[in-house]
Amino acid sequence: MTTNRVVVYKGPGETAVESIDYPKLELPSDVVSGLGLKKKAPHAVILKIVTTNICGSDQHMVRGRTTAPIGQTLGHEITGEVVEVGDDVLFLREGDICSVPFNIACGRCRMCNERKTGICLNVNPARPGAAYGYVDMGGWIGGQAEYVMVPFADFNLLKFPDRDQALEKILDLTMLSDIFPTGFHGAYTAGVTTGSTAYIAGAGPVGLAAAFSAQILGASTVIVGDMNADRLRQAESFGCETVDLSSGNDLGEMIAQILGEPLVDAAVDAVGFEARGHGAGAAEAPATVLNDIMTVARAGAGLGIPGLYVTGDPGAVDDAAKAGRIGVDLGTGWAKSHSFTTGQCPVKKYNRQLMNLILADKANIAKAVNAKTISLDEAPESYKAFDKGAATKYVIDPHGMVG
Template sequence: MTGNRVVVYKGPGEVAVEAVDYPKLELPEDVVNGLGLKKKAPHAAILKLVTTNICGSDQHMVRGRTTAPVGQSLGHEITGEVVEVGEDVLFVKEGDICSVPFNIACGRCRMCNEGKTGVCLNVNPARAGAAYGYVDMGGWIGGQAEYVMVPFADFNLLKFPDRDQALEKILDLTMLSDIFPTGYHGAYTAGTTTGSTVYVAGAGPVGLAAAYSAQVLGASVVIVGDMNAERLAQAKSFGCETVDLSSGNELVDMIEQILGEPEVDAAVDAVGFEARGHGADAAEAPATVLNDIMSISRAGASLGIPGLYVTGDPGGIDENAKVGQIGVRLGLGWAKSHSFTTGQCPVKRYNRQLMNLILADKAHIAKAVNAARIGLDDAPAAYREFDKGAAKKYVIDPHNMVA
């Protein structure tokens, strides 16, 4: 039996690659005990990782900004080759290369039947919704690894139709597990459509994916705001307008200078709870982005909020922030009849269509987010570079399968 290695959180600012047991076709103890499910998982598959990506959500844990315990395995962006299937798996075969939604979903509960796979009721006793390698998400082993177990495989796995084509386009296809659907979800739920003007807060990988998705959806102008010059340059590289939030200029004035009016049709928060105020030396102010996007969105607009907000933040700026209670100007959003979409992106709602765009050579998301291939042992260094603001999307290639 082969071994396995996985990236593990070792304390604030520190990760390591550690040896763990090879996965079994079994559910985690948290799920078994908390939900009363059988431990044996004949509905599951084991995947050999082709690619697995580092996500900004992982970085929140690694910074010590969640309640993740030391020893928490990491990684929820998974693309892999099926190497073993349970006896109840009917439609996925060994050798298939598949994308794995970061949401773990049973495919059988009320939420799954409604297409709300981000809040499945049968995969996490702590709350609705689960994910691989994430705090309070059911105890599922992370996918920044050599091998991983995927439950309810027939429902969760998106099989690529042609192996050779998949490997050729793997740097694009690897984004289907999370950031491409998540960015698309942000832009789509913000109401982006043909001719829309769109503001995306944050030029990290999810923000870049949201900006690219807004273009796919037909936006006439996409404006990306950030304080990181390198990341803003990456947004410009595929045709976005940008605003430098470290400049000290008012956001509304910068929007007006670009559009000729001080508001946009749609706005996306791709930053989340570690937001900072404006200006070069701005301190953390977790409600900044939410208040910004309400301020610069037209009346009746929709706001997409894929940026992560948590219920437990040991590093919060005050006691309210430590439990996810922040100073949002809800009265402003109410007065402007705004609608908000929050929470995990239901990846399965979008991943097949986005796969088709990639396979038809109509979407080049890897270039937009500046995908950078690394080995599994390079993960600790990549986390450090990502934390410093590198304008890259790190793609881990554990088995040297990426051309």
């Protein structure tokens, strides 16, 4: 029988690759019992993983900054080849190569019908919305693996039109499962448009994808802020301006040196709840980035917040933050009539159009985020390198299919 191997959380700072059962066309027990759904999933497919990426959101779990249990399988950025098709799957065939949105969605509930697939009502009994391999997200097996089951496949999967072309561009296309749509969502909901100026907080892969997306949307100047020199250089490599937050200098003043004024038209938080204060060696201060973007965004601006905020953080700086309550200066945002967009990116809202840009050679997102291919067995060491600030997007190639 075919085996399966998956990356597993083993405790703070530790992951391992372990063998698990080969997936079946069945829903997780948590979903079945919690929502009263049938166990059998003829609407599902089994994918042989072509590529699966390490995400900054995974790092929150691996650092021990969530309530993820030891043994939690990891991985929600998945691209794969269909190898088994359920009886009720109508439009997919074995051999199709598809992108898997990290949001698991039924395609039938009110939220899905409103294109809000990040908060589907029928895939997680604990709360709206689900994802593969993530804490409190429904018990779905992670995709940093050799094989994975995808439910409601006709609705969820984005099939690439040409297999050979897809494999040729796989390092760009693998970003469609999460960070490219997520970064685009951040920039788009912040209101980035032709000629606008934008500030992106964070030069990790999502921040870089947001900066790249802001350029696609027509921004005249994109400024990226971070404390990691290598990541700032990566942002500069595709035309962004940068500000070094480790300097301790005032953010508005640094922006003014670039734009001639301390304000931008749109701002994006691509950092989330593990934010730190400004200056070298600054302590953790989880509201820093949210307060920064309200400060530097002009009146009437939009704020895109794809950075992750959680309701359970055992490693937080105080008891309030452990429950997701942080010191946000909401009065500033209210006084400036800012609009805020938070939550999971609804990947399906954007992924087809972004795929078309990639296939037309108009979006080299892999180069922008510095994609690097690794084997499944190299994942644990790559998690550690990423945690130390590597300016790299690690792409796992479990079966050696990446050219």
